[in-house]
Structure formats: structure tokens, C-alpha cells
Amino acid sequence: MIDIGANLSNSVFKADLEEVLTRASSAGLKHIIITGTNVEESHNALQLCNQYQDFIPSLNLSSTAGVHPHDAKDLINTWIESLEHLHQNKFVKAVGETGLDFNRNYSPRDKQISAFREQLFLASKLEKPVFVHDRETGGETLRILREFENKLVAVVIHCFTGTKDELLAYLDAGFFIGITGWVCDERRGKQLQQIVPLIPDARLMIETDAPWLMPKKTTLKPAKKNRCEPAHLLDITKKIAQLRNQCPEEVRHYTAKNAENFFNL
Helix, strand or coil: EEEEEEEECCCCCCCCCHHHHHHHCCCCCCEEEECCCCHHHHHHHHHHHHHHCCCCCCCCCEEEEEEHHHHHHHCCCHHHHHHHHHHCCCCEEEEEEEEEEEECCCCCCHHHHHHHHHHHHHHHHHHEEEEEEEEEECCHHHHHHHHCCCCCEEEEECCCCCCCHHHHHHHHHHEEEEECCHHCCCCCCHHHHHHHCCCCCCEEEEEECCCCCCCCCCCCCCCCCCCCCHHHHHHHHHHHHHHHCCCHHHHHHHHHEEEEECCCC
């Protein structure tokens, strides 16, 4: 299994990251992509890759480097150059997490849009895939991505929780879809459960978005209350397999293959 999005640089993992990685390996993970959410956190994600790359020989680490829409308001003049510098490292595999969030609006919308476009320009320049956040933007995220049609090598809509129409529009655009533990939530994830079977095998990837979105029903007792970690990918995979009438081994195989190709692992 490959977790395409885990925020392992988050402070909640500081005290026991080695145990978290050990549990991930025991659960069957072979690769974790550590998410970068701003320049500092992208640097921290890369540091973790360097620090723990050989901790468990069978578990590889890579990272992304980007600026989350929540952080768009805090950018300084040299931010895009700093990101480009981080992308020179072999462990950094995608631009992001970037995108738009009109649900919380922690950053003004104009600043979110500007930062998003800058990062899409960077991705097209570097010929790297894009790890995209989209929450309640009324189609604005897709409209901006379409401005870069034929310029981006690949796009994944991370932690997809949207509608059927939004899903079909993203699939029509040729994008990949990342599914998290949201799909395991019998209340909030009900709509997602109904449309997950519509995603072609070749476009689906799986992720935890750890430390958030822990599956409600899990075979893995969390080391810390309500903290999701990469090992929970096992529960997410089982739920997806159930919804798609597939066996978990099949889901693990094709989602891992998709991730390997997407991130050039």
C-alpha cells in the first residue's frame, strides 16, 4: 500500500514517529508521501525523508512541497523561489498541497487563487504532478486547473469529499482522485460512499491525511485518541474494497501502481 498524503511533520507525531512508521510497515505500507503545506512544513517534510529513509528498509518516504490555501495569506516575496529550490531534491515528488478552500476562508480568496496559479505555473515548469486541495469552491478549482490544460503532467484531487457531479467533472478532465478515511464515516461520508464505485481503477489512490480523518471503525487501536496515522490505510482500503465489490488485495495493488506512476516513485 502507498499512502499518498500523510502530514507526518505535524507536531502530534514528534514524540513517537518511529513507532508510527513501524506500525505503518507492519500494516503493509511500502511508501508514504509526506505532505508539505507551506514552505516551512515542506522543508520539514523533506527533512523527515532524509532522516528516516533507511529506518525501515521496506518502507520508503517521499514528500511534496507547496502552500496550502489556508497559508496563502502569509506568503513572503521569495516563497515561490523557496519552493522551487526544495523541488530540486530527489525526495520531493509533487507540487502541493495547493488549491482552494472556500469553506473556512482562512486566507482571502484572491490570495488563495494567486498562490494556486503560481504553483500550477511551477508544476508546469518543473513537469511535476500537482497535489490539489478543493473544498466547497463551486467549481473554481476546476476552472483554474483548466487554464493549465495540457501543461500539467498529472493532477490528483486530494481527500475528495465532493458531489457526484464534481467527481465526474474531475474524471472527465483526466485527474486522479484521492480517498481518505472520510469514506469510513457512516454519517459525513455517506455521499462519498455512494460515488466511490464510479472511480475507474486506474484513477484511484488512497491516503490517510494523517493525523486527521481517522476511520470511525478501525482494527488498529490508535496510539493517541482520535489521531489517524498511516497504518489506518488498511481500514480505508478495506472499506473502499467493500464499496466497490472488490477484494482488498486488488485495491491495494492497483492504487499502489497508480501512485508509483503518478509520483514517479
